Amino acid sequence: MYSIQLIHKNGFEAFTFRKLAELIGTTEASVYRYFENKHRLLIYLAAWYWTWLQYQVKYQTNNINDPVVKLKMIIKLLATTVKDDLRTSYVDESLLHQIIITEGSKTYLTKRVSEDNKDQLFKPYKDLCAHIANIIIEYNPNYRYPKSLASTIIEMAHFQNFFKDYLPSLTDFGETKDESNTVSYLEDMLFRVLRKENCELVNL
Amino acid sequence: MYSIQLIHKNGFEAFTFRKLAELIGTTEASVYRYFENKHRLLIYLAAWYWTWLQYQVKYQTNNINDPVVKLKMIIKLLATTVKDDLRTSYVDESLLHQIIITEGSKTYLTKRVSEDNKDQLFKPYKDLCAHIANIIIEYNPNYRYPKSLASTIIEMAHFQNFFKDYLPSLTDFGETKDESNTVSYLEDMLFRVLRKENCELVNL
DNA sequence: TTTTATTAGATAGTATTACTATCTTTTATA
DNA sequence: TATAAAAGATAGTAATACTATCTAATAAAA
Structure with missing residues (x-):
């Protein structure tokens, strides 16, 4: 897909x-024979990406039983x-990953969301979110917001990396090269939120 | 600003x-005498909104000392x-708030971020983020990611509300009318993350 | 008060964008 | 081999995102 190269180079706009x-x-x-408009093309690219990532997640967590290890692997794959x-010789996943960071949320932040959603175009994204929410519940069945936490982790894996590169004052890891800080932040956040309360809460 | 009405009605695209x-x-x-292009107009609207919200935050937390109460007030104002x-008779803050939910992140998710950032256009947003990060540190000086957590809270206050309305399966609060569930989720998340560790960690 | 800038607004244009209608060619199927 | 379906090319259009330039209003300087 040459569209990946073009969007990566000059941006979706x-x-x-x-x-x-x-x-x-x-x-x-x-x-136009293949894509009704450029917004739909972006949605298809995103759907391809989330399907591919879902596969990666299932493949890499295949033999793992511990939900902690699974969740850490997922954060690593996301961020x-x-x-x-x-x-997939025809797709450069690395470029596509960069595109989804910058353009991904534009797929649904439109007046057409409901219509595109009816056409099932966000299914891969929602499936991944549901999958992560299930592992969250597996780890801590009492946690009340597994889906919201899952979508938070997915979005922030991208946003924090974007901020790190372009608006560093919105993060705590300046202009660091790799994404290890983002991974650390997300893991820290996730497991603090999910910590089982076998000791008293101190702040309520 | 009639632009608020138009963007709210048909979307920024x-x-x-x-x-x-x-x-x-x-x-x-x-x-064009007043705005070099429509993207800049959106950025100005967003800057106005974040400046106004910063003022609201300072006003509403003016006499409050307890960082917990301050943070809860901020989440309420955000979400x-x-x-x-x-x-401000000329601005409908309610419409503008809706616009920022859907269009806000488009202000910086572009190839022009660095340029726009150099022109200080994201200063109000960054100031609000820094302000929240300071209160987080005030509450728990040992927490290592105050800025990332602040930007997470800001973004998720908008995204979770958007998901609730248009992609409800990405949240745990279906098609509920008001934003009370989003507030609950964010408060729960924030204070679990910031909980002081005066008892052993169970998952490390 | 008059001159002179500066600002604001209007007119008229352009290259590009986001399409559509229709024709032709290729490919697959009966 | 005929025929239909898919793919591709041609040629258009209305709308978008501007720019250059002219004119009118207003404000500051002489």
């Missing part, structure tokens, strides 16, 4: 079907730069 | 200077529908 058509040596109208998957 | 000019009875070129401020 500057991306047009004309430019994509030029790059792949076809016409604008031909691109860490992915290495290119060799089986 | 469908908003144009031409439509705004028509609404206020002037020409497109005249609007709850605001009532129209009568002193």
Whole structure:
């Protein structure tokens, strides 16, 4: 998908079907045969990404029983730069990951959400969220907000990395190269929230 | 600001200077005298909103010493529908609040972030984040990620409300009318994360 | 008070964007 | 081999996101 290269290079706002058509040596109208508009194209890219990530999550947590280890693995997969998957030679997962960080929330932050949602376009994202929520419940069945916590973790894995690179004063890990601080923050947050209350609460 | 009405009605993507000019009875070129482009207009609206919210936060926590009460007040202000401020007759804060939920993160999720950031356009947002981070530190000086936690709270106050209305399966509070569940979730999360460790950690 | 800037607004344009309608070619199926 | 379906190309359009330039209003300086 050449669209990944173009969106990664100039951003989704500057991306047009004309430019994509030029790059792949076809016409604008031909691109419209496959995608009704550029917003839908972004949604399809995102859906591909979340489906792929869900697969990665299931593969990497396959033999693991401990929910703590599973959750840590998920945070790592969400927040860490992915290495290119060799089986999908046509997709550069690393570039796509960068795109989803910057453009991902634009898929649903529109007036068309409900319509796109009816067309099941957010299913991969919702499935991943539900999967993570299930592991949260497995770890602490008494926690009351597993889905909200899951969507918080997913979104913040991206936002904190974006902030780190472009608005560092919104994070506590300046302009650090890698994502290890984001992983640490998310793990710390998740397991503090889920800590089982076998000692008294001190602040209530 | 008629732009607030237009963006609220049709969304930022469908908003144009031409439509705004028509609404206020002037020409497109005249609007360009005041805003270099529509993205900057959105940034100015957001900056106005965050400045106004910062003022609300300072006003409403003025005589409060207890950081717990202050943080709860901040979560309420962030996540709850605001009532129209009568002193600013020209701005409908309630509409603006709705706009910032849906369009707010688009102000910085662009290729122009660094440029816009250099022009100090995100200062009100960053100031609010820093202010919240300070209260977090006041409450628990040992917590290591006050700024990241502050930006998480700010973003999630909006995202969880958006999800509640349009992608409810990403939250634990279906299609509830008001924002009380979002407030509960955020309070629960914040104070679990910040709980002082005067008893043993059970999961490390 | 008059001159002179500066600001604000209007007119008229342009390149680009986001499409659509329709025709032709290719490919698959009966 | 005929025929239909899919894919692609051509040529358009209305709208968008601007810019250049002209004119009118207003404010500051002489």
